[in-house]
Amino acid sequence: MIRILSIVLFALFIGVLPNEALAKEHNTDSSSSAGKDFQKTFTGTINKKIAVVFQIENIGGELSGTYFYASKGIDIKLTGTITGQQLEMYELDYLNNKTAKINGELNSSNFTGRWQSMSSDKSLPVSLNETNAKVAPLPSKIEGVYKTQAKDDQTGDETPCELTITITKKEGEYYYNLKSLARDVNGKVSFSRDIESRETYITLEGIKWDEYKGDVSAQKMKKKNKKSKDVMTGIDGLFAENEITIQNDGNAMNAYTKLSECDRKYIRLVKE
Numbered sequence: 059m060i061r062i063l064s065i066v067l068f069a070l071f072i073g074v075l076p077n078e079a080l081a082k083e084h085n086t087d088s089s090s091s092a093g094k095d096f097q098k099t100f101t102g103t104i105n106k107k108i109a110v111v112f113q114i115e116n117i118g119g120e121l122s123g124t125y126f127y128a129s130k131g132i133d134i135k136l137t138g139t140i141t142g143q144q145l146e147m148y149e150l151d152y153l154n155n156k157t158a159k160i161n162g163e164l165n166s167s168n169f170t171g172r173w174q175s176m177s178s179d180k181s182l183p184v185s186l187n188e189t190n191a192k193v194a195p196l197p198s199k200i201e202g203v204y205k206t207q208a209k210d211d212q213t214g215d216e217t218p219c220e221l222t223i224t225i226t227k228k229e230g231e232y233y234y235n236l237k238s239l240a241r242d243v244n245g246k247v248s249f250s251r252d253i254e255s256r257e258t259y260i261t262l263e264g265i266k267w268d269e270y271k272g273d274v275s276a277q278k279m280k281k282k283n284k285k286s287k288d289v290m291t292g293i294d295g296l297f298a299e300n301e302i303t304i305q306n307d308g309n310a311m312n313a314y315t316k317l318s319e320c321d322r323k324y325i326r327l328v329k330e
Contacts, residue, residue: 099113100188123136131249192253197300203222224237270290
């Protein structure tokens, strides 16, 4: 009797064990999917040509993050969910209204899906690849008044340069007013964010450079004293917390002057 009971118990044991093993294996596969908690940075395109950078965080299937167009550099908020490898996110405007939907499949290192406008039938392909590079964040408080100092406290430069840049924000966009002894101009602000060097540059759009001779070595092929017809626009500078630094003059091989009313090679403006 004891021997028969042992045989029955053994048979039950080997019958149940495979099922338990399969269940355990199934759970392991599920936990190793793209829905696992993560923080990832992706670079890629929308509509195969518009360069974008995404930063996405997943906690328990709930997604949050931002993305920006490389041409503008301004963060756009994202919120959404992920189930297995299926990702669904919404783009939010400055009032947290949903303006677009992004869905598709997120594998271990890439995403393929579509961007869909919430206000029209516009639908564009999205293709992203994960990168180990880190995105330089924009300064925590961009708006404000930035001014040159009579004597730069870092370089000691006392060359005359009276310049004020006021940055404001309206409906998620940034705008500037630039005042000097020679001009008082307004326009839009954009940013360039290098994910390799982790540097951020600000551009005051629409301002023409006062002088641009271009690549001097190439000019040797032209007649002497013939001015370049190239016109450069947009005053750009390195943007860090509470200051902007503009390289105002070039060098012998790349001659230019952006703002001729300021005699400094590097214009440093400090936030008040």
